[in-house]
Amino acid sequence: MADVRILEIKQSVFADNDRQADELRRELKEKGVFLLNLMSSPGSGKTTTLMRTIAAIGEKVKIGVMEADIDSDVDARTIAGSGAKVIQLHTGGMCHLDAAMTRQGLEGLETGDVELAILENVGNLVCPAEFDTGACKNAMILSVPEGDDKPLKYPLMFSICDVVLINKIDVLPYFDFDMDKCVENIHMRNPGAKVIPICAKTGEGIDKWVKWLLEQREIWLHKA
Amino acid sequence: MMHELGVVFHIMDSVEKVAAENQVQGINKVILELGEVSTVIDTYLQSCWKWAVKKRELFTEAELVVLKLPAVTYCENCGQTYPTVTYGKICPHCQSPDTWLLQGNEFNIKEIEVY
Numbered sequence: 001m002a003d004v005r006i007l008e009i010k011q012s013v014f015a016d017n018d019r020q021a022d023e024l025r026r027e028l029k030e031k032g033v034f035l036l037n038l039m040s041s042p043g044s045g046k047t048t049t050l051m052r053t054i055a056a057i058g059e060k061v062k063i064g065v066m067e068a069d070i071d072s073d074v075d076a077r078t079i080a081g082s083g084a085k086v087i088q089l090h091t092g093g094m095c096h097l098d099a100a101m102t103r104q105g106l107e108g109l110e111t112g113d114v115e116l117a118i119l120e121n122v123g124n125l126v127c128p129a130e131f132d133t134g135a136c137k138n139a140m141i142l143s144v145p146e147g148d149d150k151p152l153k154y155p156l157m158f159s160i161c162d163v164v165l166i167n168k169i170d171v172l173p174y175f176d177f178d179m180d181k182c183v184e185n186i187h188m189r190n191p192g193a194k195v196i197p198i199c200a201k202t203g204e205g206i207d208k209w210v211k212w213l214l215e216q217r218e219i220w221l222h223k224a
Numbered sequence: 225m226m227h228e229l230g231v232v233f234h235i236m237d238s239v240e241k242v243a244a245e246n247q248v249q250g251i252n253k254v255i256l257e258l259g260e261v262s263t264v265i266d267t268y269l270q271s272c273w274k275w276a277v278k279k280r281e282l283f284t285e286a287e288l289v290v291l292k293l294p295a296v297t298y299c300e301n302c303g304q305t306y307p308t309v310t311y312g313k314i315c316p317h318c319q320s321p322d323t324w325l326l327q328g329n330e331f332n333i334k335e336i337e338v339y
């Protein structure tokens with residue numbers, strides 16, 4: 001056999017993806033597009049929350065939605081009904097989206113006239129947290145039936161989120177869900193995380209969430 | 225499993241870049257450092273690797289070597305360390321929850337053996 005050499009690499013497996021994500025953020029800033037990465041476990045109400053969000057924002061900001069699913073278009077069809085521009089991304093069995101896949105999705109959305117792009121990530125609290133998508137802000141939804149202990153069980157997800165929406169607060173009386181305890185658990189992992197209780201079904205709290213989102217977009221666009 | 229497969233492709237992409245920069249003809253070994261509490265499972269990683277190497281020319285002979293790093297937590301309150309997997313978030317010395325992971329979530333490509 002020819003000479004064997006050892007090449008030292010010493011880099012995180014995620015380093016390449018992180019670089020691509022930073023590059024994507026730079027490009028988005030130039031184009032004036034704000035990208036939100038929305039994550040949660042399956043069934044927490046991502047699509048319903050998104051429908052409410054689109055309705056509340058109305059004509060103020062042009063929205064584009066990327067629906068990431070392993071292999072279906074159920075959510076994309078629902079969102080299309082809202083009038084927002086939507087495309088379906090199939091991860092082909094993969095449990096998360098990375099920066100390269102997000103970039104392809106944005107190209108599919110033709111970001112020219114989109115001002116707010118929302119990525120509905122694969123329903124999963126583990127893997128999406130490890131891959132930076134290039135988003136400007138990360139949001140996650142935790143629904144009341146999932147329990148107030150989730151921040152302790154999925155610490156990485158909660159530590160990377162800028163905002164946590166606690167959804168389905170209309171069913172609080174029927175569950176042993178301690179809101180104060182939950183907020184405390186979130187802040188133990190991430191003192192900077194904003195927590196907003198909402199009910200996507202009735203629309204409660206959606207105004208606060210939309211206000212936060214639009215403010216973050218302004219801040220990001222005008223950041224040096 | 226789905227997670228590990230995506231990760232394997234990320235590893236191969238990074239290694240291919242290094243290989244191209246160093247005029248590598250083939251790869252014998254890829255050596256990873258994997259923390260005890262990283263989200264990746266060693267045996268799943270190996271199964272995905274065995275499948276993926278057949279798809280990429282440079283890797284057909286490549287063995288995946290995984291070096292495990294133990295997880296250690298540091299207690300802010302008493303200044304001692306302890307094994308994370310046994311005791312979790314609460315310090316066994318002083319029962320404080322004010323602790324953080326010192327090491328154990330690493331997932332690095334350490335080096336590759338090439339010809």
